[in-house]
Amino acid sequence: MSTTSKDRLSPLTKLAYGVGDIGFSLTDTTLGVLFLIFLLDVVGLDPAKAALAIFIGKSWDYINDPIFGYIADRTRTRWGRRRPYLLFGFIPFGLAFAMMWYRPPFEGQWALTAYYAFAYFVYDAMYTIVTMPYAALTPELTQDYDERTSLTSYRMVFSLIGGLIAFVVPLMLIGTLEPGNADRVMMMGVVFGTVSALPLLLTFLGTREKEEYASLPQPGLKDQFRAVRGNRPFWFAAGIFLFTWTAVEIIQNMLLLFLKYRMKLESESDLVAGAVFITAIFVLPFWVWVSMKTDKRQAYIYGMLFFIAIMVTMGFINPSLGFSVVIAMACFAGIGVSAVHVLTWAMIPDAVEVDELESGARHEGMFYALVTLFRKIASSIAIPMTALILGWSGYVSNSTQQPESAVWAIRMLIGPIASLFLLAGTLFARFYPLSREAHAETRNKIAARREAPAD
Secondary structure: OOOOOOOOOOHHHHHHHHHOHHHHHHHHHHHHHHHHHHHHHHHOOOHHHHHHHHHHHHHOHHHHHHHHHHHHHOOOOOOOOOHHHHHHHHHHHHHHHHHOOOOOOOOOHHHHHHHHHHHHHHHHHHHHHHHHHHHHHHHHHOOOHHHHHHHHHHHHHHHHHHHHHHHHHHHHHHOOOOHHHHHHHHHHHHHHHHHHHOHHHHHHHHOOOOHHHHOOOOOOHHHHHHHHHOOHHHHHHHHHHHHHHHHHHHHHHHHHHHHHHHOOOHHHHHHHHHHHHHHHHHHHHHHHHHHHHOOHHHHHHHHHHHHHHHHHHHHOOOHHHOHHHHHHHHHHHHHHHHHHHHHHHHHOOHHHHHHHHHHOOOOHHHHHHHHHHHHHHHHHHHHHHHHHHHHHHOOOOOOOOOOHHHHHHHHHHHHHHHHHHHHHHHHHHHOOOOOHHHHHHHHHHHHHHHHOOOO
16 A cells, blocks of 8 residues: 555654654663662662662553553543643653652661652653653554654654663763762753653644544443454564563663673773664664565564674673774664664554454554553563662672672673563564555555445
8 A cells, every 4th residue: 555645744744753752762761771770879779679669660550551541542632632741741751750860868778769669650650641642643643554664763763862862971960870979860860851851842843633533432441451452463563562672671771780890891881872872873774674675573573683693692792802892792782772663663553553443443542551551561570670680699789899690690681681582572573463465454444444435
């Protein structure tokens, strides 16, 4: 099915939509890279309590994401169903992120655990309020298979830029992660919270929702869950998404620790991260091209098999090989990171058409609420798991040296363990049923039903 003028988006619309993700990537990556180290080496929490605080704070997501998806699907305003949440949610979102990095003036381990669990709880609630409607705009802006991949690639350019900033800039603002720099960490949180919130206004101003989607019937909550439960392509796409992003979260959590304690390259960590993200940005058009020549499923499998090979090699790389080899490996890893960003997200909106064909309604909010939930589940699995493994391995908070057992744990996490999750994603992709041809057939059936005269 060829792209029609109705489905084709202008570069300006794609830019306006894509820029919104820079804030989500900035906050999400900063938390993934620094928050655990912040709790361990600045706040002074022991690894088990740091894991508990994160797990408690994120458990609320298992409830609030599906409920908010249902609410967003039923929202009716003059601005649409999704965009109002960007307008009214961007300020609370920025404030909630900033408070994650406040070091309260008490020393008790349990009191600190309670504060950071609550701060994470509030942040994740605000994150849901803005990210779920934002993501749900993708299938509403265009129905075309390849145009969605293009739209997602615009979004992921900004996502990767946000990730690059999150790896490089915080340590420039903070210096070293130690208790004496707690005020600098808080300053970083305020700056990043502000920078992350403002792009959502550009997305609000630069996009428009399709009015006809708001007029489609909206069933009750049970019917929505029933529609999601019976959508086979969605569950395969969700499995791909969950396992892949769990691997990415593990790699993010371990990268600075790996460079500091294994490779002895802490001062060069910004250059290594820069090599990953700059490569990923430049390679994005390649994955769009591969997807157009084959399909999203096949392109994803190629990308993940390559990524697995690189990360397993990284786990066993010898520090004596030096900085140049690490930079080369970082560039290769960036190729896999690029595939993760564009292809996992590009598969999700196609499942919405399957839902409309089967149910006669569109539930983007519920679908993307679950996708947002899976993204957070990935984080809630990866961060506490890595913290617990570090604790079991003998990791010492606020230490310049770690025992060999802790270094070995870091190596296994960033290499073989992360790769096992990537391998699980490729197995889901192997059986993902929605090819380019199947999606085109679904769209044709929906179009025929809409054009058919009413009885």
